[in-house]
Amino acid sequence: MSEQNLRSHVGPYFGEFGGRFVPESLIAALDELEATYNTAKADPSFAAELAELHRTYTGRPSIITEAKRFAEHCGNDVRVFLKREDLNHTGSHKINNVIGQALLTKRMGKTRIIAETGAGQHGVASATAAALFGLECVVYMGEVDTERQALNVARMKLLGAEVIPVTTGSKTLKDAINEALRDWVANVENTHYLLGTVAGPHPFPTMVRDFHSVIGTEARQQMLDEFGFLPTALAACVGGGSNAIGLFHAFLDDSDVKMFGFEAAGDGMGTPRHAATLNYGRPGVLHGARSYMLQDEDGQTMESHSISAGLDYPGVGPEHSWLKDLGRVEYRGISDAEAMDALRLLSRTEGIIPAIETAHALAGVIKLGKELPAGSSILVNLSGRGDKDMETAGKYFGLLDAAKEAQA
Amino acid sequence: MTSKTSATLKANKAAGDGNLIGYFPAGYPTLEGSIEASIAMCQNGVDVLELGVPYSDPVMDGIVIQEATMVALNNGFKLKQTFDAVRAITAKVNTPVLVMTYWNPVLQYGIENFARDLVAAGGAGLITPDLIPDEAKEWLEISDKYELDRVFLGTPSSSPERMKTACDLSRGFVYAVSTMGITGARDEVDANARKVVAKVREASSTANTAVGIGISTADQVVEVNSYSDGAIVGSAFVRAYSEGGVEALKAKTIELSARLKK
Ligand SMILES: Cc1ncc(COP(=O)(O)O)c(C=O)c1O
Numbered sequence: 128m129s130e131q132n133l134r135s136h137v138g139p140y141f142g143e144f145g146g147r148f149v150p151e152s153l154i155a156a157l158d159e160l161e162a163t164y165n166t167a168k169a170d171p172s173f174a175a176e177l178a179e180l181h182r183t184y185t186g187r188p189s190i191i192t193e194a195k196r197f198a199e200h201c202g203n204d205v206r207v208f209l210k211r212e213d214l215n216h217t218g219s220h221k222i223n224n225v226i227g228q229a230l231l232t233k234r235m236g237k238t239r240i241i242a243e244t245g246a247g248q249h250g251v252a253s254a255t256a257a258a259l260f261g262l263e264c265v266v267y268m269g270e271v272d273t274e275r276q277a278l279n280v281a282r283m284k285l286l287g288a289e290v291i292p293v294t295t296g297s298k299t300l301k302d303a304i305n306e307a308l309r310d311w312v313a314n315v316e317n318t319h320y321l322l323g324t325v326a327g328p329h330p331f332p333t334m335v336r337d338f339h340s341v342i343g344t345e346a347r348q349q350m351l352d353e354f355g356f357l358p359t360a361l362a363a364c365v366g367g368g369s370n371a372i373g374l375f376h377a378f379l380d381d382s383d384v385k386m387f388g389f390e391a392a393g394d395g396m397g398t399p400r401h402a403a404t405l406n407y408g409r410p411g412v413l414h415g416a417r418s419y420m421l422q423d424e425d426g427q428t429m430e431s432h433s434i435s436a437g438l439d440y441p442g443v444g445p446e447h448s449w450l451k452d453l454g455r456v457e458y459r460g461i462s463d464a465e466a467m468d469a470l471r472l473l474s475r476t477e478g479i480i481p482a483i484e485t486a487h488a489l490a491g492v493i494k495l496g497k498e499l500p501a502g503s504s505i506l507v508n509l510s511g512r513g514d515k516d517m518e519t520a521g522k523y524f525g526l527l528d529a530a531k532e533a534q535a
Numbered sequence: 536m537t538s539k540t541s542a543t544l545k546a547n548k549a550a551g552d553g554n555l556i557g558y559f560p561a562g563y564p565t566l567e568g569s570i571e572a573s574i575a576m577c578q579n580g581v582d583v584l585e586l587g588v589p590y591s592d593p594v595m596d597g598i599v600i601q602e603a604t605m606v607a608l609n610n611g612f613k614l615k616q617t618f619d620a621v622r623a624i625t626a627k628v629n630t631p632v633l634v635m636t637y638w639n640p641v642l643q644y645g646i647e648n649f650a651r652d653l654v655a656a657g658g659a660g661l662i663t664p665d666l667i668p669d670e671a672k673e674w675l676e677i678s679d680k681y682e683l684d685r686v687f688l689g690t691p692s693s694s695p696e697r698m699k700t701a702c703d704l705s706r707g708f709v710y711a712v713s714t715m716g717i718t719g720a721r722d723e724v725d726a727n728a729r730k731v732v733a734k735v736r737e738a739s740s741t742a743n744t745a746v747g748i749g750i751s752t753a754d755q756v757v758e759v760n761s762y763s764d765g766a767i768v769g770s771a772f773v774r775a776y777s778e779g780g781v782e783a784l785k786a787k788t789i790e791l792s793a794r795l796k797k
Contacts, residue, residue, distance in 0.1 A: 146670050147667065147669065147670060148638055148665050148666065148667075148670055149594075149665055149667070150594070150595050150664050150665055150688060150690075150712075151667055151687070151688040151689065151690045151693060151697070151701070151712070152688070152690045152691075152692060152712055152715055152716075154667060154692070154693070154697065155690075155692035155693065155694065156692070158694075295598075295601060295605075296591065296592070296605075301592065305592050305593075305594050308594045309594060309595075309597075309717050312594075312595070312715060312716060312717055313715055313716040313717065314715075315692070315715060316715070411639045411642060411643060412638050412639040412642060412665075413592065413639065414592070414594075415665075422639070422643065424643065425613060425614035425640055425643060425644075426590075426614070426639040426640040426641075426642060426643030426644070427590065427591040427608065427640070428591040428592050428639075
């Protein structure tokens with residue numbers, strides 16, 4: 128493993144995963160995107176423009192916070208470090224990718240972006256970039272998600288985006304991607320599909336990863352500069368896999384650094400209601416790439432279940448499938464209940480309310496800390512803040528009833 | 536290797552007639568219903584049948600076909616029943632039957648298993664809307680081995696090189712996508728359709744090409760046949776059936792094919 132140079136790997140294929148399983152109508156657009164991206168990548172002025180936007184708009188670099196009181200709940204003598212992507216403008220890591228792709232949209236001369244969103248964070252980030260760059264923006268969002276993330280729907284609308292609730296299929300993220308792909312096929316001439324995670328056809332998995340790799344690149348340097356060592360382990364939640372790969376990528380060839388991805392296990396591992404694609408899925412083709420996915424024996428995509436809209440997806444990015452099969456990253460499941468407990472714990476020990484997605488990684492850290500040798504350190508991607516989840520959390524913990532009672 | 540689909544299209548054209556290629560989803564509304572509907576289409580003017588496999592994530596399809604295939608899935612459609620349908624249809628009519636399927640069901644069934652069972656059922660080949668030739672290495676080999684048709688798509692945005700690949704590797708016909716969009720009736724068949732067919736002709740002197748996406752009227756079917764080897768109709772048939780059952784479907788088939796035959 129340590130001989131391998133995993134970091135330099137790019138698509139279209141990650142081992143047997145990846146590729147471009149899309150209608151021919153989209154190939155010209157994917158080719159154009161790939162060419163534009165490759166040109167931009169080789170152009171120092173693109174990197175400079177992106178870095179300047181991150182400095183003056185996103186708020187990068189994001190800081191690292193050591194979570195000492197939280198760490199007391201994570202086994203003996205374990206240190207926990209939070210990479211604070213929640214402090215980015217718009218409240219999550221999603222903006223890293225969005226700013227990058229919005230710049231590419233400009234370079235391609237396109238005037239309209241479309242996006243899918245589950246939790247609404249990617250939709251909000253896309254609507255934000257559209258406002259900043261003067262682009263038209265349409266966001267597809269499963270009807271179920273528009274309900275559980277109503278605040279983010281309002282944010283997107285305020286930012287000037289049109290939000291289209293998707294009522295087909297399971298009415299969640301997977302169906303929002305289908306609708307966005309249909310829109311793209313019809314409007315590809317003036318429209319860029321600003322895909323929000325490391326899934327989809329090439330070049331998306333590679334390109335979105337590259338835009339998020341700033342997370343790990345910064346964090347690695349910060350660990351060395353501020354603490355003088357690299358962490359024993361990395362932890363991140365995995366929906367499509369963008370925040371996880373963003374953290375992992377810079378460390379892939381540090382063979383001493385263990386990596387853990389935490390998927391949503393919904394009702395729990397071993398139950399039928401979950402979104403633990405890498406644990407319970409098998410390879411297939413979904414949304415343009417070959418990767419692990421949840422499917423029945425006929426290859427029909429199965430519905431996933433999670434309290435977290437952003438992890439409620441039956442697919443996963445192809446690079447994660449590859450890293451799983453290589454054994455470089457271990458993927459585990461975290462139930463709704465475990466995630467919600469971790470959400471409350473971080474809130475009460477550190478004064479940081481994480482997104483429910485992120486809480487899956489934190490619940491993983493609580494378990495992991497107890498398995499790792501004493502003196503270990505865990506760097507976790509705090510991928511987003513929990514403001515958007517107050518409705519769900521309020522209901523879950525019965526806080527809204529209490530608020531009503533207090534009023535009465 | 537002779538393709539029955541290609542022979543049918545060419546023979547009709549040589550006789551001065553046009554071709555109507557009709558889509559219907561297997562299992563809609565039930566397996567028996569879809570078999571009856573497909574046979575009715577073949578007996579009333581459809582020259583090549585395109586039997587659709589219901590799939591959970593049909594990104595090339597508009598709302599009419601999405602809803603029909605969802606009904607099929609909700610009514611318990613299983614992939615294996617595709618072969619039952621093909622067998623029952625080809626037992627009754629001599630029309631070539633192509634199965635139109637998204638790629639994952641074939642992958643999960645096993646490409647070779649699928650090919651073998653399709654041949655055994657009397658099917659002619661596959662139309663694969665989300666499988667481009669670049670990703671089709673295994674399917675190319677297996678379709679050669681089982682002498683199955685394979686229909687790839689050519690679109691308004693396909694480069695000349697890609698169009699040539701689609702022509703060289705397709706067997707049966709090349710699916711000329713008339714417009715940048717998904718299935719569903721449109722008032723006007725795009726001027727793009729002519730351009731796409733012209734691109735196919737430039738890329739190949741022998742490939743058949745049929746135009747699909749958006750065709751729903753007899754005028755459009757006739758017009759498209761004036762410059763291509765056939766018109767592909769899907770949503771209009773599904774809608775006719777949804778609204779008026781087999782009788783309405785028969786009537787729609789007769790209406791759309793009447794002016795193609797001398
Ligand atoms: C805060 C946060 N973390 C994680 C995710 C999951 O996405 P990914 O796995 O691509 O990072 C989301 C998705 O909406 C999110 O909003």
